[in-house]
Amino acid sequence: MTADTRSSGRRDDELRPVTIQTGYLRFASGSALVSFGETKVLCAAAFEDRVPPFLKGKGVGWVTAEYAMMPQSTAERTARESTKGKVGGRTHEIQRLIGRSLRSIVDTRALGERTVTVDCDVIQADGGTRTASVTGAFVALCLALAKARESRVLAGWPLVDWLAAVSVGVVDGRPVLDLDYEEDSRAQTDMNVVMTGAGHYVEVQGTAEDRPFTKPDLDRMLALAASGILSLIDAQRAALAQHAIPVFGARTTRTGAGR
Numbered sequence: 001m002t003a004d005t006r007s008s009g010r011r012d013d014e015l016r017p018v019t020i021q022t023g024y025l026r027f028a029s030g031s032a033l034v035s036f037g038e039t040k041v042l043c044a045a046a047f048e049d050r051v052p053p054f055l056k057g058k059g060v061g062w063v064t065a066e067y068a069m070m071p072q073s074t075a076e077r078t079a080r081e082s083t084k085g086k087v088g089g090r091t092h093e094i095q096r097l098i099g100r101s102l103r104s105i106v107d108t109r110a111l112g113e114r115t116v117t118v119d120c121d122v123i124q125a126d127g128g129t130r131t132a133s134v135t136g137a138f139v140a141l142c143l144a145l146a147k148a149r150e151s152r153v154l155a156g157w158p159l160v161d162w163l164a165a166v167s168v169g170v171v172d173g174r175p176v177l178d179l180d181y182e183e184d185s186r187a188q189t190d191m192n193v194v195m196t197g198a199g200h201y202v203e204v205q206g207t208a209e210d211r212p213f214t215k216p217d218l219d220r221m222l223a224l225a226a227s228g229i230l231s232l233i234d235a236q237r238a239a240l241a242q243h244a245i246p247v248f249g250a251r252t253t254r255t256g257a258g259r
Contacts, residue, residue: 039180067122131193167191191204191221191225193225
């Protein structure tokens with residue numbers, strides 16, 4: 001391994017191969033199968049004419065998410081959490097992350113009193129399942145909202161910006177982009193970054209697993225994340241190009257990320 005390549009052969013600033021297949025499920029309002037290398041997540045969005053009790057009568061909608069690891073998504077079978085009778089702490093944390101990330105770029109008043117739930121099911125895991133889920137959930141949400149607008153369920157367009165997420169970390173003493181499982185399992189620092197197309201941070205989750213990271217390390221990781229998220233948004237644009245998706249707000253710019 002050279003100074004600027006990893007065990008996978010990727011450069012430090014290189015994403016895994018990314019694919020986004022839209023319309024993967026027949027009955028979902030919007031769906032996408034997203035792959036970050038060997039990590040594959042199926043995302044599906046559904047509309048309901050209701051809101052949580054705390055929003056009733058307020059004229060605003062809600063966006064939420066559910067996340068699950070399928071039993072055969074890892075080398076050893078993972079039991080469904082439904083058989084255990086409760087959602088685990090990790091699952092609860094991730095689905096809350098996905099939900100609040102999506103709400104950050106939605107004008108909930110344009111939804112009316114409706115709820116959109118995005119289900120994110122990990123069918124194969126090789127690191128970065130939560131960031132792949134956020135990225136795919138956004139595409140599924142776009143498709144569901146476009147379908148609702150086409151059928152005149154919605155009068156306006158609720159989305160105000162693009163949204164994607166990626167992992168970064170310090171591996172072998174170097175900041176790198178988009179960690180697979182092998183890298184994540186031995187990283188000195190592990191970080192997940194959610195950003196909008198305008199370059200605004202939605203969430204930064206960073207943990208020193210081995211030793212504390214420095215401010216220059218942090219700056220480099222955030223720069224890597226911004227670059228990776230630009231590429232992920234390009235992939236989202238390409239996946240949605242064949243669909244009648246309205247233009248987003250003026251603050252969404254290709255050059256805005258990372259400011």
